[in-house]
Amino acid sequence: MSRVRAAVLNDLEALTHLLDEYRQFYQQPSDLEAARHFLSQRFGLGDAFLLVSENAQGEVDGFVQLYPGLSTVGLNARWTLNDLYVSPASRGTGAGRALMESAAQLAREHGVPRLALMTQVGNARAQGLYESLGWQRNHEFYSYLLNV
Template identity: 70%
Template structure:
């Protein structure tokens, strides 16, 4: 049984390891200190919402991170679900689904009109999860990126 709760600064050590694993999943080099600093900044600035999954033994197994934003066209708020990660030894046990459902519920509770996310084209496992939860692939807009540094 997986439970989901809001992350706290007390979760920093384990959450740091999870974030570092998430970054490595996306072919970034391990940098535990940078991951820790990044999370400390998120907690300090309160500019994201982080939920964590916890297994029956009380171990953090994954996280989802949401960043608030707005839509000028929709005249409403939307959150970007920027990160979803479950540790490899805890996958296929319902933690990812529980995190996604909790993120959706949190958005509803805050009157958020839409959640948006992007995932790599070849991340088919994640795509299956998203689509099984009713997420729809955006075919109306192209995504663009510009590195400015």
């Protein structure tokens, strides 16, 4: 069973490699320096909640990252679960489920009534996990992107 905890600065090296693998999963080129810089900014600015999972050997093997935001319609907070990644060697061990459950618990502890996420249409494995945890696919809104 995975242990989930808040990430700390001492996790930076392990997280750098995981973030780089995560980005490569989404067809981005490997860039360890940029990944380390991005994570250092998150730690420095405190603008994200970052949780890590540890395997039985105490090694960081996954992470989930949440970004706080607001809902004008709901007049409350709404966090975006922007990233979930588990190393290939730890997939199928429950690490992803533990990270998702911990993210939901953290939101509840902060009084956040809703989490939102997006995933690629073809990422059936992730979709299966999300739906098994009670996440519902949004059929009322389209998602749009604009490169500026």
